Amino acid sequence: MKYLISFCLLMFASWMPVHAASTETLLEQLTTTKLSKLPDIVEQLAAQEDESLLPVFRAWLAGDLHYVKDSNAIVVEIDVQGNDAYVDPFTQVQLEGISSKDVKKIKVNNKLRGLLRGVIARLQLTSNNADVREGAVRELLADVDEDTFAALENLYPKESNNDVKEMMQTALSIYTAMDKSSSQTSRVAAIEFLGGSLENDVRNALLKLSRDSNEAVAAAADKALVNINRQVERYALVDQLFFGLSLGSVLLLASIGLAITFGVMGVINMAHGEMIMLGAYTTYVVQLVMPNYIDYSIWVAIPAAFLVSGLMGVLIERLVICRLHGRPLETLLATFGISLILQQLVRTIFSPLNRQVSTPSWMSGSWEINPVLSLTLNRLYILAFALLVFLALVFILKKSSLGLNVRAVSQNRSMAKAMGVKTEWVDAMTFGLGSGIAGIAGVALSQLTNVGPNLGQAYIIDSFMVVVFGGVGNLLGTLVAAFTLGIANKFLEPTTGAVLAAILVLVFIILFIQKRPKGLFPQKGRAAE
């Protein structure tokens, strides 16, 4: 292998400009050059057009490229079951006896990353994987220069995959359209082709073209832009709706437990936020326990959080709430006290600092529907998850006797007893269920926001707002309220800014309650008066 490389190097060196150094010396220089001078070396390395350098570039981009202090040999850091190990970039052979103390990182910064990405893209134009090729071409759209154009033109006829072909043609068209030396008709034709693409770089190119001195070209570009913009706007609306839904799903998750403890049981549960917080911390602990299985940690965390928060809920119910029957307002006082205690408890155990909860790889990134519309995966999962939890809860309350019993207990405790309902058990179970669900919400929220002692505080007010807005005691109301508020917020935000949007939503709630003093879905009937 080594020989092969040196052979190649010799080959290249023979027709490279004289000042160009060999790959080997360039790599050698990596270990000594200052950060600000590194871009030069990248350029020179790129000029080698050597595919075998790809792993080096990739590792560098990822910040994994190191060199051994003694030998100046370039190595790549990999992760073997949570420990650092080092491999040779060219052979991928693991190098024994090197530990993190023996190596030093080859620095990388934004400028370098940008360069490296371009270099990698160029090298990947001939990759075996069609997706990679498409990505590579897209990467190059930003500035298609003569070389790229030539390379692409060369590759185009050989390309078999249609998507890649289209992307290539887009790149070619950009070049043609921008190229003042080509004929007006071919430029206009190229622009017309570009009109069908939503790629950002295409739009930027068209923007430039619309100021072109050639009037026909400028007109064509304008036309294409109008068309593109119309589509972009349509997708922006979809995007906004998605933002609204996903904010709604967060609100739903945060408030759904409260819809039980407060809405159904009538306990003004100020410690609800802390139940969410406990769930989030449970996620953190679960990830601590299984650092190598972050991807699966969520599946452990969900039941664990349910149990932790649920048991805490049962404990609170048994120790405190159960002595406050018939005194709903007092529950406010007691649970407020409990929430202070829980917050401080967490602060004492886990320190006041935020804890790090990692996002499983399958939840990060986004689902790209097209270049202008992509939905972030974690939000998407959380939306689905919120709906799932909601359905499960509705199912539990409708199908098991628990739902019926808890409503009976909250409406007339002593009569429920006289009918043989085990009120204490029902109370404990229901409060546990509500708290447990809050815990599950905590798992979801840990993916979006800080996991710290104040996590619960941030959501408690919104939660009450949602439950009340939807109509106390009505689960469906909670669902609709959460999504309404989420969407309203997100549609207001672009015009008013985040702060005003929040204020307007609050004012809207206040006014709405005037119209419907019992929320969206009020309890009806004689007894409700």
Added chain:
Amino acid sequence: MSAFDNSIQGLRETFRRDQVWPFLAPEQAAKVDVSNQMILYVEGLNLSFDGFKALNDLNLYVNDGELRCLIGANGAGKTTLMDVITGKSKPDAGSVFFGQTHNLLTKDEADIAQLGIGRKFQKPTVFEEQTVFDNLELSLKTDKRVLPTLFACLSPTEVDRIDEVLSIIGLKQQRFMKAGALSHGQKQWLEIGMLLVSDPRLLLIDEPVAGMTAQETERTAELLTSLAGERTVIVVEHDMEFVRSIARTVTVLHQGSVLAEGTMDQIQSNKDVIEVYLGEEAAEV
């Protein structure tokens, strides 16, 4: 007169010293116009809940000073009718007039109560946290606006009136007990007492003798008959003996409309009434 003079005149009128501005003048508790002898007109009332017709084209006329008994099967709409009259529920259609002039449907509960329509609820509702005495004091016929209430003092006549009522309802000993601690029957009496002190023109009484002993029932009957004449009383009751002992005219409701109306004897022999309400046996008595 020129327009200018007109406006001067208007201004003068506005600032006349011998009278307060109209918007400051206390609202006169408008008189109930009963020139046609009729005090309550209920016409074409319809009210449905989620598609269920609780009141169905109901017509009812009550004379001034009359004692009217309202009977009817459970769920016939008696309580609902009272709800409509007192402004608690708004009907889908129909009209309710108090005297010739007062359209009750445009007024709210407090207005209606101030016009002189008092009500006793089927399920006794009193102010549980306050004493029996306070319950009665609150029900007194007084100026019920905020400021006058703030500066109100009990006048000796009012105290006498409350005392009188306390002895009528037999709660003299419990006068300083919290109303919430009364037994069911005692609450019934208290509520009747609250009605009495408020000195209403029209009394709507929903099942006054439920939970009372026979003798108490008799006393209630006496009380109600004595009230009639000066006041108008509408009583709902299922106790036929009681109804017979007080009734002059009886109206039978069924499924939200009037089924029959007449004297007790007429009603008792009415086939329909027997079938849906009284049952064979009761009719024999």
Added chain:
Amino acid sequence: MIAMNKVSQLYGGTQILWDLDLDIEPGSITCIMGRNGVGKTTLMKAIMGLLPIKSGEITMNNQALHKLSAERRAYEGIGYVPQGRDIFPMLTVEENLRIGLPVRKSKEIPEKIFELFPVLKEMLHRRGGDLSGGQQQQLAIGRALVLEPKVLILDEPNEGIQPNIVKQIGDVILKLNEEEGLTVILIEQKLGFARRVGKEFRLMEKGRIVAADKMENLNDDLIKQYLAV
């Protein structure tokens, strides 16, 4: 069947029941009477376990009842129709009836209830709180019957019920008593109904039982002494 021995009970600082003794025969229909506020309802709540007693004991078939919680007593076979009905207002009629099903270990509401009170079937999906007073009363009785109790406590069951249904309720009580040997404790103010349905009576005054006998022996003297105002 049910016996009470020197039961005392207080509300806050106020004593309502004073060393009260009461004995209910199995299969009897006992009518408890007394003026307003003498403590009839309180007594019933004590039997059901909704109010803690201060001293004394309550037994059912010689088994101590006063140590059990109310829900256990329901399982032991006591059914309760409270004064003022205490329907679960936001539950539908059907749900009101279903509450008691676990006690009788069955999944379906017995058809018998609807035969007794057909109106309940009509109103099955209406909220309990929306029903008229009388309908609620019927629901309350029906709800207690779902438990298939051995002892049925009825606290003024006829309050606000139309005459033909009053009669029907009387019939039902008698029928259940005869056919199934149901023991009934009935609080009733209306003498006519009490005489028709009751087999025994107990008169109460100021938290004590002051007279107990067969219903035939309820004479005007007693009535005058203990029931008149």
Added chain:
Amino acid sequence: ADDTIKVGVLHSLSGTMAISETTLKDTVLMMVEEQNKKGGLLGKKLEAVVVDPASNWPLFAEKARELITEKDVDVIFGCWTSVSRKSVLPVIEELNGLMFYPVQYEGEESSKNVFYTGAAPNQQAIPAVNYLKDELGVERWVLAGTDYVYPRTTNKILEAYLKDMGVAEEDIMINYTPFGHSDWQSIVADIAKFGSEGKKTAVVSTINGDANVPFYKELGNQGISSEDIPVVAFSVGEEELSGLDTAPLVGHLAAWNYFQSVETKENEEFITQWKAFTKNPDRVTNDPMEATYIGFNMWANAVKKAGTTDVDAVEQAMIGQETPNLTGGVAVMNKNHHLSKPVLIGEIQDDGQFETVWKTEGVVPGDAWSDFLPGSKDLIADWTDPVKCGNYNTETKTCSGQNY
């Protein structure tokens, strides 16, 4: 007792600010312990007096008064938010106390009784913008901040500065969000859109505290990498990053006077000491800690120099004090009660540390009054004779707003 010198610690240990401030409380405690090991000061032991103002601003004032009058402390290390400092200020001035404020802030203040050891805007914001412009070729700017005074001022200064440099109005986007904002979807989408118009774009973030985590998470999730749109933050340090999965943030920037990753002897010692003190090998250090460190050491030196803990004497002794920075070089306390310090720009790495990518040549003196705000152009602070004023107008030669 009189045989100790009391050091007041006025940092929130509960409430929303506890997350940042507890660390500083521990830092002071560590410094006190360290100083006591060295034999204390003036032959006396130091004694820390800790109170909890609970993130409640009026409570800060109350606690400050308690510390000075009831607990008789000789110096206070405290405050994080500007509003807490503003709340404490009148009390300190009235009672002639001495306070060290260790956090970067909006400037526009200089009190006789306060020493500002954190960065002023010209020690953070301006160098950062210069770096972005010169090194990364940024042409479009998003100034995103939490809606309160520090971001507002900083952004005002930056806006003026950018326009001076010829940046067009439409190439600047300013956005404010409420405290603790957690739903960044639309804003990040807006930023992405703003940045997709062909010009190199960067975000200058003055987003405060807890709101950062969801902001960066959203950036990561919407796939905005640091090469596309770099974010340079002034409130995100090692501590904040330790609560965050930094993998998606690699390459975003921060401007501080200190990074934990800087390799100097002092820093290494400091870090070891800190980890030992907190008994936690994973604890990180950050810039406000360094500010506390510098402040504490300067104070100790000043007390030695003055030979007393008397506030006026120490105050005069403070000016001109020099203390080694943890990042090398020497910090100097200027006449305006602000420090001269180096400015560093670092890129976030995937281990939650910063890689220094740029550093000022020498030290930058902190400006109490910004030159870019119309109201304060002519103001200077100078606590030496003959001026002796925190708000001295060089035009009118008057000193306004002094309480003594």
Added chain:
Amino acid sequence: MSKLINWFSEGRSSGKYTLPFVILLLAVTVLASAANLLLPQDSALYVSTYSITLLGKYLCYAMLALAVDIIWGYCGILSLGHGAFFALGGYAMGMYLMRQIGDRGVYGHPILPDFMVFLDWQELPWFWHGMDQFWFAMIMAVLVPGLLAFVFGWLAFRSRVTGVYLSIMTQALTYALLLAFFRNEMGFGGNNGLTDFKEILGFDLQADSTRVSLFIITAILLAVVLMLSQRILSSRLGKVTLAVRDAEARTRFIGYRTERYKVWLFVYSAVIAGVAGALYVPQVGIINPGEFSPINSIEVVIWVAVGGRGTLIGAIIGALLVNYAKTRFTAIMPDGWLFALGALFVLVTLFLPKGLIGLYGQLKSKRQPASSQEVTS
């Protein structure tokens, strides 16, 4: 006038502890003030200025608690937003104090407060005009909270919003105000609020005598408000209020326009809160939007509950006690005081259902258990 005096003297009988309490309150105030001003610093009985400001602050909180108790304890309206009225009163006072600074601000601008110069405002916003007059500012301090309470109450009570719906709306109100006042564009100094006050009516705010005067004024106003409220609540209006609390619909059926009663009581309570806020600001030296935070308002409710809901004195005692506990705990155990405070709340709810005031009754009834029996027999 004589009618009014009559009216006052009549109510005295019902709140039999009010007068002794007021006397106690004023006596303590006078003693503490004298001890601060007259005694030398090293005297054992000397009361430090720190304590005086602390006491003054507590009394303001007590007044706020009183306001909440009137509306919650007596009228059943659980307001989770009373902090808003308090803060508005405070802002009115703060604006006055700000304008009093005049050209002595750091920028030396004759009219604009520092924070406006700083953020480059060109002229005074309209709502700042007139605030340099003490009387005008004080009118605003009661008018603005009163007006807001009136509009809000009128809307809500007329549409018969009750129970938790109302509570959450009050919470939404204060939350919205919180967000609004945080905005720098609002012209209230944003997050930093208003600080750096110098003098009030020409008196140096930092002088001990001013402090003591403010403290005494607060105590006197608290006493006045307490007696006035006691009198109002023991009048027939008070009975109507209780009736509204327990059975609003029934009250309407006997002819009371309950919404009007509620609105006026709400306004009255809001005005008290506004006054409390106005007194609070010069004593603590800062007003900032944090005061609008819903958690603050919830805390006030908790003071009332701790002291004893529906007993005016209880509210005052609760406020004093909880705040004293907070001051002590945060100093004694800065790391664990939340445990203590939380536990206090839980324990009070569990074991003192009627609050600390109820404890007195509990102890009394334990000593003489049979006393109430006579009533029935």
